[in-house]
Amino acid sequence: MVGLPQPPVPGVELHSDCRAAYDGAAGLLRGLGHQVDEVELPVDDAILHAFTRVWGVMATVYPVAPDQEELLMPLTRHLRAEGSKVSGPDFAASLYAFRALGQLIADALLSSYDVVLTPTLARPPAFVGSAGLRNDADPAAEFAGLAGYTPFTPIFNATGQPAVNVPLHWTAEGLPIGVMFGGRYGDEATLISLSAQLEAARPWAGRRPEIW
Secondary structure (H helix, E strand, O other), X not given: OEEOXXXXXXXXXXXXXXXXXXXXXXXXXXXXXXXXXEOOOOOOOHHXXXXXXXXXXXXXXXXXXXXXXXXXXXXXXXXXXXXXXXXXXXXXXHHHXXXXXXXXXXXXXXXOOOEEEEEOOOOOOOOOOOOOOOOOOOHHHHHHHHHHHOOOHHXXXXXXXXXXXXXXXXXXXXXXXXXXXXXXXXXXXXXXXXXXXXXXXXXXXXXXXXXX
């Protein structure tokens, strides 16, 4: 198994609770007999820019009447506006960047390892609609903030490889912190089997945060 503990987005710092979740998962896996080797992906803006263009274009796909546009959330309106500026060649280049990333992970990592381990988020869970994430006054800043909150999950959104999140770690306040596993194309069975092994070793089904 290969571990990617560092966010692949420039300037994003991993919260100590999320690092503890990753380290704890790696330790548990080693204790169960798995080999965990750590590497780092190249950190640059290329995949983030591609992701932004694709998400913007995809936001324009669903038709919305002009007089209904104001009913959309500010972030959705922002993405639709940005997506309408993306040219066909730029959209194609972004999709190619996704494919290249998937090939990189498949060739450089999953040719030698069965599974990729990452933190799920870069920060602990936030309240729904919290000021730390939602920003109706500046949806561009909101989107950038989301990229910093979820720097790992877009890897698998972009490549289409199967992935699973498991809540192995809990903060001192009783909030679950997940780690994520990504697998080879079409190999969901390995992820399900691994998740079942981890749940048996450290059950979470009966745990609930006090605020629930």
